[in-house]
Amino acid sequence: MNAAPALLGYAAVVGVAAPSVMVRSAWPHRAPALGVTVWLALMLSFTLAAALAASSLATPTEHLHAGLVGLLHACGLGSGDARPVAPDPSTAGLLATALPGAVFAAVLGAFAHHLIRAGLLRARHRDRLDKVGVRSDRLRATVLPHGTPAAYCLPGFRSRVVVSDAAVRLLTEAQLEAVLEHERSHVSGRHHLPVAATKAFATVFPWVPLARHAREQTAVLVEMIADDRALRSHPDEVLATAMYEIAAGRTPRGAFGAGGTTALLRMRRILGPRRAPHPALRGSVASLAVAAPLLPLLVVCPPGV
Amino acid sequence: MRRLGELEAEIMDRFWRWNRPATVREVVDDINLHRDVAYTTVTTVTSILFHKGHLTRSRDGRVWLYRASASREAYAAALMEDGLGASEDREGALVQFVENLDADEIAALRKALRDVGRRAQQ
Known part of the structure; x- marks a missing residue:
């Protein structure tokens, strides 16, 4: 059996239909961490389906066990000395191994590229920041002398939480703490990793709707995770007013491009009632997230074949 | 180090x-x-x-x-540009708390805050 049509159909579901369902669902904003997990699972699933479909197209007549072993081998998962057990070392057999390997290498390579590039930019920023900024032990942050109220963080290796002295002057002690807690949560939660993963995916599959949606939604969801974290130890109004004060304390951006900002979305969420989705929904979504990456494998190798 | x-x-x-x-x-x-x-x-x-x-x-x-080679102020200004995501680099190396909003969006935030305040008073 040639699994290619089934795999391509599956890829279409994951790459096109699933994201539009996700974007229209309400639950990801109520359980943002689960939302990020599902986006990552969808991207992994799509990558796997694309890799297996490529392999399947290369060996149209054969069942894909050989290609699959080759794939696992290419990923370093197969047993060390096992050669890909292609029936004959034909070009098709080689392609069946090489194509999925290339798909995975492209995604992993793009991920590494984004991590390294962002890491270098952060290192350069940190190098300058440590000369201009003042480390505050009390705030556990670096204070940057600048007249624009702002707070941001440098996640990753030798992380920094940065706040401008204008923001320190503008905000009350409680508001400032809430903002810094939000930023610290980005650092401790390593939110730059899922964000880099969505960018890597978008680099390799730029035309797939999943890429655009995953990228946009993950960026919003990590903000919501950080908001929730700050709200554990700070009242709603404190974080919300801090957000308003910082936004209003700046020169307004010229209005071009409709909407696109998530500030209002976050503000309403912070101030509104926050209910976690029903445990049953959470459970089924979580199991779906686990199952999604495995499904393409089932298409290729149904149990018992 | x-x-x-x-x-x-x-x-x-x-x-x-x-x-x-x-x-x-x-x-x-x-x-x-x-x-x-x-x-x-x-x-x-x-x-x-x-x-x-x-x-x-x-x-x-x-x-x-x-x-x-540059003043302290110039350094701080360049860093802030990075921090606000206003510089060329859109790699998202930095994560800022609130993005720059336009006047309408700021007004919408204010309204959201006021509405909650009003509900709390009732």
Whole structure:
């Protein structure tokens, strides 16, 4: 059996239909961490389906066990000395191994590229920041002398939480703490990793709707995770007013491009009632997230074949 | 490593405050008013700062005269541009708390806050 049509159909579901369902669902904003997990699972699933479909197209007549072993081998998962057990070392057999390997290498390579590039930019920023900024032990942050109220963080290796002295002057002690807690949560939660993963995916599959949606939604969801974290130890109004004060304390951006900002979305969420989705929904979504990456494998190798 | 970063900051701080060309000797003497630091260490770190582009230098007879290549304010402004995501780099290396909003969006935030305040009073 040639699994290619089934795999391509599956890829279409994951790459096109699933994201539009996700974007229209309400639950990801109520359980943002689960939302990020599902986006990552969808991207992994799509990558796997694309890799297996490529392999399947290369060996149209054969069942894909050989290609699959080759794939696992290419990923370093197969047993060390096992050669890909292609029936004959034909070009098709080689392609069946090489194509999925290339798909995975492209995604992993793009991920590494984004991590390294962002890491270098952060290192350069940190190098300058440590000369201009003042480390505050009390705030556990670096204070940057600048007249624009702002707070941001440098996640990753030798992380920094940065706040401008204008923001320190503008905000009350409680508001400032809430903002810094939000930023610290980005650092401790390593939110730059899922964000880099969505960018890597978008680099390799730029035309797939999943890429655009995953990228946009993950960026919003990590903000919501950080908001929730700050709200554990700070009242709603404190974080919300801090957000308003910082936004209003700046020169307004010229209005071009409709909407696109998530500030209002976050503000309403912070101030509104926050209910976690029903445990049953959470459970089924979580199991779906686990199952999604495995499904393409089932298409290729149904149990018992 | 932390020591080295601190010393870099201390040295830059002198050049920014003085805002004139100075020798390593002057820097060492000034730092030594507060704490002991070896001349060779400061020479090394000053040379690192020069190679990173933070300092420029010119020769005055047999000694190098160093000065900051940009003002402290220019550094802070460039960092803030990075921090606000306004610079060329859209790689998202930094994550800021609130993005820059336009006037309508700020008004919408204010309204959301006011509505909650009103509900709380009722």
